[in-house]
Amino acid sequence: MNVDSDGDPQSYGPLNTIDIRPLDYLENAGWVGPDKAGADFKHRGNKQRKEAYNAGIVSARAEYEDLQKQWAALDPKKAALDPQKAAKDRDDLENKKIPAARLKIVSLNPYEFKPLPAGTKLWQQELWQPGDKDKPLNLGKIFWHWYGLQSMTPAKASATPQDPRTKKTPILYHPSFMKDPGPIHYEMYEDIYGRFPVVQQGDEPGPGYFVSTLATTVNSRFPEWDQRSTVPPSGRDVEPYGAVGAQLSREAKVNKRDTVLAIGCDTGVSLAFPFLDWGNGDAVAECSWTAFTALGGRFGKRPSGQLYKISEPRFLYLAFPNGQTPSTVLSEIGAFDNGDEFTMILAFLVQATLERSAMDPVQEYERRKKHPELNQNPTITNLATSIDTNLRPNGFTLH
DSSP states (O other): OOEEOTTSTTSOOOTTOTTOOOSSOGGGGTOOOSSOOOSSGGGOOHHHHHHHHHHHHHHHHHHHHHHHHHHHHOOTTSTTSOHHHHHHHHHHIIIIIHHHHHHHHHHHOGGGBOOOOTTOOGGGOOBOOTTOTTSOTTTTTOOOOOOSBOEEOHHHHHHSOOOTTTOOOOOBSSTTTOSSOOSOOGGGGOOTTSOEEBBOOTTSSSTTSBOBOOSSOSOTTSOTTSGGGGSOTTOSSOOOOEEEEHHHHHHHOOOTTOEEEEEETTTOOEEEEEEEEEEOSSSOOOEEHHHHHHTTOOEEEOTTSOEEESOOOOEEEEEEOTTOOHHHHHHHHHTSTTGGGHHHHHHHHHHHHHTTOSSOHHHHHHHHHHOGGGOOOHHHHHHHHHHHHHHGGGTOOOO
């Protein structure tokens, strides 16, 4: 189970602060340290990113813009050009030269590009120019942005009207908002857009911690800059939740607020919980630490506060798209004539994953079904029994 504490009231907070022990690292919310040596952009601190930027951005921008001009000059309609050669040269620029030049800029500063308009190809993306009024406030000075917590510019926070229910306005980790900030080094927390973290206030679940975010609001009675928007109306902590990965959403039509049923293959515990967050990439996305512990997982805590797993239970996940409930779907599966095979097929799937087998688990199950002498595998049998035990309380009943 890929566990993260995003969304928890104590996920993030200022560094080296008394009584503040964040469960997660600020880097997982977007922050970059001021001074950190590293081999590439991802692993460097802001100082090192700026040094590399200053040394290479002028030539990288010039190369990129020159190649785009070359592409524009290769207009096949011009009489002086050989149409076939112009098309070939354009193709070379579009697919090789311009993308390569673009990557040079990205390795120095991915914020150097303007937002890509819809329908525009990546190699056509324009660079920010000195006279552009809407370019990032700290372009060329700060090389990261907040994405895992609520953040605002001081101007936006000051202009935010008082919430009619709580009678509060957002407070930023900035001396203009903190009554007694002390030596907080607030400059470290400003991102490329001039935004600072929003701080939880006295009646929120984690006073003094930064306001974490979820992609889906749980409690609409509070504004998004209030941590209580991420906890149930009667709770002080986030409910167990998962983040739906892009591949799962694309291929199985699973979306936020759909349900996932996690079955502990070792613990004999199952838990149904919603997808409330989003994970990019074709990978299994994250689950909250509350889901992990509810399923029998155990955590340790580092001196600085961060959680780390001290157990690695095995889990089987069943996702239910389109707002369907586990009980409804599992009851329908149990009504099939071959419903009794479902748990065994799932056991083969789990075992194939554990063994990193290249064989199709369903085909392997069908092969063994035809040859009972091959089907004497106590590991598979035990897995099937454990899965069946956990499915039955969730609606799986054979008819």
